[in-house]
Amino acid sequence: MAPRQKIERHTVEFTGSGGEYFRVWIVNVLLNVVTLGLYTPFARRRKAQYFYSHTFVADSPLEFIGKQRKMVFGFLAFAGLYVAYEIAVRTGQDTASSLLFFGFALLLPWLWGSAMRFRLASTRWRGVRLAFTASWKEVYLASWPVFAIAAVWTAAFILIDPMMGSAAPAAKDAPAFAPKAPELIWPVVAMGAVALVLTLLCVIRLEYNYRRLLVARARIGGQAGRWKPVYGDFVRVWLATVGMFLLCLLAIGLALAAGSALVGRGWGRIEGPIGAVLAVLVVGIGVVLTAVLASLPARAYREARMFQLVWNNVGFSHIARSKTDLRTGAYVWLRVRNALLTLLTLGFYRPFAVATEYAAKVGSVTLWIKGGTDQLAGQLVEQQGAFGDAAADALGLDLIG
């Protein structure tokens, strides 16, 4: 019988601070301004290095060792393509712009996979690098929901289109998207609802597939990642999120109704074009704020629950398991407070927000390691260009977070 190996508990700790990261960030912003944005890949690497070097796993910090040269090339390639796309759109070259757009959509899975390869291969702990070993076939198979969403909406439009009245010039006053006959309203609405629900299910499936693939095909020192959650777990989190969003919407709607009843009497006095402009501005800002505020707690809730779901159910082969004690309520409150402060400071609170949210998540994780931290064997990790990483960053898939 093999000797029983001791299981040790190791905390994960973030030793950085919001104030310190503010300095790092403001330096990035200033250098970006001076270089008209060309500093972006350098800024991203510095940000990653700040967070990695202050993240201690079992008393050793993580290292971000992505090559600066690759990140610059990735950034320039992506920026070039983006500029080409913008020029094509702005100058009305429809063929070129839609070709670029669809090419980009087809490339999405590849971009994601390549970004993950770059990011995992750029992460090192105690001299051993992580690796993302999924094949391109696996990545594209896991991406089936992307294409399913496209199919759902194509089908919906093919079905709905004949029911819609064409926007004839004679009926200019009628809304352009009115069905030809009133009895067709319900089928159209129902079809839209079905398409929406299917889309949401596909989005959840995509998130599940990608997270699963990322963990299951992650390697460190010859040890494979382990993944336990099932699709149903993800659906439950999303359902709770949707419920949370509807509750927030209701609460904000009631508050707004009460507020406008109070303020409404004062409005009538401002008239003329200034009043109209003000009204448009107020309504516009109100709509945007409502959308952001109503969805913010729900988004924070989803993030916290997903984090718990993932970090309580993953590990590395038989040697490591992770646990998190992230508290949902506290995290939602932190996100709401950070968002409000960021809004009030016109964005200058953002570094503090990023640092505190990162600290809350990372600091909640504990690792249980069997057999000690010395047992990992270094392996050759395939190098990956940074184009996908730059694209993923531009699409909002941040390196840190």
Next chain:
Amino acid sequence: MGPASLQARWFDGRSSRARPVALQLWPSPGGPELRLQALDGRCEHLAFRHGDVGWPERWSAGRAPPSVMVDLGRAGSLQIDDPAAWQAALALAGRKPPLAERMQTRLTVLLAVLVVAAVAVAAFYRWGTPWAAAQLTRLVPMRWEQALGTQALAQIDENYVKPSQLAPARQAELRQQFDRLAAEARRQPPPYRHYQPELKLLFRSGMPANAFALPGGTIVMTDAMVARAAREPGTGDTALMGVLAHEIGHVEYRHTTRLLVEQGVLQAGLGLALGDVSSLISSGSALLTGLSYQRRHETQSDCYAVQLMHAAHLPTAPMADLLLAIDRDPRSKGTDSPGAPASAAPAASSASAAAPASLTHPGRSVDWLNTHPDTAGRAQRIKAGEALDCG
């Protein structure tokens, strides 16, 4: 006798086991070099040139993390558990920290870069974008502008205006005067070399007094404008020619194309530079600078109009009076004509080079707050036959 040794833990990349090492930093012309000696009895010696080491950045002057990692590339990583001693040894070995590191550890450097950034932003706004827009506009073919103009006119005809009610004879009369003006314009040196599109005048009704230039050389004037000039004492057809000269200026300077390019340059540049602060700041500053460029276009067209009217031996005072009259009249401001585009109606104070551009952004009703301010001042300068800032 070399520099003092530091103790460190070396992860050689072959396993996650730490190996005790002694390290030394030696000064060299390119920056400090690093030498390692394994202390676990395997007697390994390693030397790294300055460029082969990923030197960890110092994030703050006061505080250091409990440990720092030095990237040795293929040779793994070096964990140093005494960052203070490491920094001291680095300083002794003559390391020059990069600019970013000096900015975050020294306030004076940060403030100096702040000043440079402010100057850079001002220069970018004052010269950078206009220069870039001029270069990019040169590359835009006239064919494309004409296609855009045709498209915009079709859109305007469909949604905002009706055919002109002016008698054909009256139209012909005005067009004849316009053609003389256009011929005079052709004798002027064009602002963009080889850019001389055919200038064409069209009349439309159903909008308040207004005139606008479409890209590619088509100029539209409303019946209300013609009627207004006939009604207002001291204005007449000469005033209309002044307004049309202003519109010819928009065509010759290719202001629509320039505006599109400028907005693109601004959005891309400011988005990259300030996007990480907040999209509110980056898009807000893009909007405001875009408006100020539009103001500059108006001034440029005024200058052009004054110049062209002089060349055609026509007085500029009637045009100024017409502008003032339209500006004074409350009916021409605001939204008195249903169906008129929000940005075209208030632009009654003469022209909007960006008419097609505005049509693609319906709801930009704040335009007139910014693009045509100070009509009285403008009119005065035009009247005096000079326009400020002509250069």
